[in-house]
Amino acid sequence: MNLARVFAFSTAALIAAGLVMTPQAAQAQTLVWEDNFNGPSIDGNKWIYDVGDGCQIGLCGWGNSELQYYTSRPENARIENGRLVIEARRENFGSRGFTSARLKTEGRMHFKYGTLEARIKVPDLRNGLWPAYWMLGTVGNWPARGEIDLMEMGSAAAIAAGRTNRRAGAAVHWDYQGSQADYGRDYDSASDLNGGFHVYRMTWDPQFIRVAIDGQQFFEFAISNIEGASLHEFHHQYFLLLNLAIGGSYTGILSGNGITAPLPAKMEIDYIRLYQNPGSELYTGASAPSGKFGVFTERSDMNDRLRYDGDANLYLWNNLAPISASAFEGNQLMAFRANAGAWYGLGVATGYRNMSRFANGRLKFHMRTTTPSTFKIGINSSFGDSWIDFVNGGQQYGLVRDGRWHEVSIPFSAFHDLDLHAVKQMFMLVSDPPAANVDVLIDNVYYQDR
Structure with missing residues (x-):
């Protein structure tokens, strides 16, 4: 969920290095992990919260000048009508004037390679809301741990173009010879994406990471040139994150006075499903020792x-x-x-x-x-x-x-x-x-x- 829209590599350079655009691989076939959010509460064996404003880990504003304080309260994250609801609110809490929630599967589900599918509805984002469905690597420190953003909305560029609710983006971030590297693509819908559910799908194999919305692929990144492009980060396990941020560098809105989106606002997730092929890796939390x-x-x-x-x-x-x-x-x-x-x-x-x-x-x-x-x-x-x-x-x-x-x-x-x-x-x-x-x-x- 790093801001990163000024990309470190040009498209021409990426094509020359063999990093983009070849035919799409077949979808993985075996369902190995899912959450349909049908229980009475969020499953602690699958999800854990990030709490606070990031200052407690030395990343005030979560490294992106975000304005919210994340909580684990049901006011900000809960199961409602068979869906995970992440709710952003305008209220004074902790050190901030807004609250929301950020959930992750760290320590509970990590995977390498597969097809990941989620059905998500975002609220009216105009302007200042930043929903994200993304992944972080389990090895190393950012950016050397790697990041894969499967869906982000509410960018400053989308706001400037009058497409806040119509533009979704996907991106990857990694370390290239000691510096941050970024590559991303945006999808502009003919109609608003907020207010209805859409299916966001990532396919990830040893050759490519691809992202599609409602079956329309709009992002492709080749990862097979591991040594040449320093892409080791995309060949180890990742965990999932879901959050609804408020303001921040990605949106270009750094003050609470600039948030005009209707609040409270709900990001809803109907399901998440992971499919894998033989040879892929899945970690779902080893059995805990005792005594x-x-x-x-x-x-x-x-x-x-x-x-x-x-x-x-x-x-x-x-x-x-x-x-x-x-x-x-x-x-x-x-x-x-x-x-x-x-x-x-x-x-x-x-x-x-x-x-x-x-x-x-x-x-x-x-x-x-x-x-x-x-x-x-x-x-x-x-x-x-x-x-x-x-x-x-x-x-x-x-x-x-x-x-x-x-x-x-x-x-x-x-x-x-x-x-x-x-x-x-x-x-x-x-x-x-x-x-x-x-x-x-x-x-x-x-x-x-x-």
Whole structure:
């Protein structure tokens, strides 16, 4: 849902590189995932919300100068008459003067290649509403993670042309030699697209990404020249997003006074269906472990554990040098020294992990330090980073800063904005620059479900 309408590659260059326009591939045949929105409420096993104005993850206005505050309230997202309703409202909430909702399947459904079809109705967009049906990659940071926009409406160009309700766009965004690259196409309908349902379909295979509206293809992008055009992003798994934004760079309207679209306004989704061929990839959330799950421990009483042979990696982010020390248990431990005057941090990265059965449990580990400095313990999930502050003299969760081993036990309920269904870094530690050198020893890290 990036603004990106000034495209980095000309059509001629794309054709020369073999990136556009060859005959369309056959549609995938097997239905592998769907949501018909027939239940009493939004299915949490399929969807999760982005909440806030983006500032909490360092992207105020969600990176596009948007004006709304996303919520998970039924006022903004609900099931109504067998349809998912995303409703934008003019109201003061949080830091913003508008509310809406953004839902995604991150950590619940990811896929690579297939035919994705959705039946969607948008409201009167004139002017300032920005509905979007799109996808983000599961690997890397934007734009290197990739983005595929299957339907966006309400662009500044459409407003200027008097076609706000008649123009739909599709686009892709990726990293090309360290810079953002973009390619997109628009579809101009002979009649208004708002007020009625239309079918938006994407077909994605190792050669092409194509998008059609009501059977009329208007977007095609060739992705087979992976090395030459740096298109690796379009050959790994993606998750879906649905949202109705208000204002922002895409619309060219950056002030609430410029929003003239009738509010409240509803974006309705009748169904979404994914079809795949053999060889395509589908992730629908691995079964969640329970009991005790080892993050960094050699104990034998774990029900399951991470394995640091490609299953997980320990990353040292800054200002940490290994030191010799005795482990609390087993032979391995995290033992590091951080020098004064520079921040330090580390993280255990795993890819997506469904840890939802630990919601009523605790993160446990043993720690040994004498530092009086403040540090943070965190977990990264689909919501971004979530941190617990350890301030000397404050809540220590069992830690004593006396240079001896002590068990730290943090209830997962103490973390804010934590999606245990989609954990990507199971343990993190970070600190602002300490006033003196710091020795930090950590061992026996695990999740316990009670």
